[in-house]
Amino acid sequence: MPGIDTAQLLLFDDQSAASPQSSSLSAPQGVTWNLWHGCTKFSEGCRNCYVFRRDRKIGVDSRNIYKTRSFALPVLRNRAGEYKYPAGTLFAACFSSDFLHPQCDLWREEAWAMMRSRRDCRFLFLTKRIERFMDCLPADWGAGWDHVAVGATCETQEIADFRLPIFKDCPIRHKIIIHEPLLSAMDVSAFLDHTIEEVVAGGESGPNARPCRWEWFTALRDQCVRAGVPFTFKQTGAVFVKDGKTYRIPRRLQHSQARRAGL
Numbered sequence: 026m027p028g029i030d031t032a033q034l035l036l037f038d039d040q041s042a043a044s045p046q047s048s049s050l051s052a053p054q055g056v057t058w059n060l061w062h063g064c065t066k067f068s069e070g071c072r073n074c075y076v077f078r079r080d081r082k083i084g085v086d087s088r089n090i091y092k093t094r095s096f097a098l099p100v101l102r103n104r105a106g107e108y109k110y111p112a113g114t115l116f117a118a119c120f121s122s123d124f125l126h127p128q129c130d131l132w133r134e135e136a137w138a139m140m141r142s143r144r145d146c147r148f149l150f151l152t153k154r155i156e157r158f159m160d161c162l163p164a165d166w167g168a169g170w171d172h173v174a175v176g177a178t179c180e181t182q183e184i185a186d187f188r189l190p191i192f193k194d195c196p197i198r199h200k201i202i203i204h205e206p207l208l209s210a211m212d213v214s215a216f217l218d219h220t221i222e223e224v225v226a227g228g229e230s231g232p233n234a235r236p237c238r239w240e241w242f243t244a245l246r247d248q249c250v251r252a253g254v255p256f257t258f259k260q261t262g263a264v265f266v267k268d269g270k271t272y273r274i275p276r277r278l279q280h281s282q283a284r285r286a287g288l
């Protein structure tokens with residue numbers, strides 16, 4: 026690719042600037058709960074979706090959405106009759122689909138039931154379909170379940186301007202805003218207040234990744250600092266532009282490079 030700096034490994038090389046390992050909900054140390062697999066593309070950030078990319082390599086059509094064998098993961102029990110996953114486990118749901126995908130409406134009630142029965146655990150899901158949230162809730166959701174966190178993904182300013190007002194009105198106890206893949210400069214300061222627990226941003230991965238720019242991340246960080254909202258620069262993405270140079274960052278370094286940026 027023209028203009029790529031081959032000295033990419035030196036983008037952020039100052040160990041002393043490294044921020045501590047994130048404890049954010051968006052980078053959970055918990056258990057991935059891919060209760061269904063597959064999706065359909067409908068948003069700008071879906072263009073180079075890693076689910077489609079990985080499935081294509083093994084000849085699978087990601088548009089065929091199915092319940093996985095992990096569907097009942099949170100309620101699995103061992104031979105002693107105890108839950109396999111103990112109290113306090115964080116289940117990060119639906120990282121190979123979208124929890125609010127319309128083709129999964131029939132299965133979601135069972136998913137809510139599992140979450141309802143494991144109030145001793147925490148659950149997190151991210152969605153690009155936050156406009157469906159109110160139509161997908163269980164009857165007893167009320168003002169939100171305290172053990173369930175939801176992340177609304179917004180890849181561009183235009184998308185943020187559409188989704189964040191909806192997200193703001195959703196009854197959710199724990200809200201995070203996800204800008205991943207970050208595809209444009211963002212001003213989301215109008216939506217940052219005490220109801221947002223974290224903002225997370227990252228670039229796009231994969232061979233066709235679109236570039237993201239250093240100043241997009243610093244601007245978001247500054248908006249978060251002003252609003253008192255924690256900000257996490259999660260990963261650089263594959264193509265990163267800083268100080269007029271374009272860097273291609275290998276996948277294995279995208280998270281560590283973001284940590285070293287010290288934002």
Ligand code: SF4
Nearest residue numbers: 064065066071074122
């Ligand atoms: S919503 Fe998520 S999983 Fe679905 S196509 Fe878009 S990026 Fe992929």
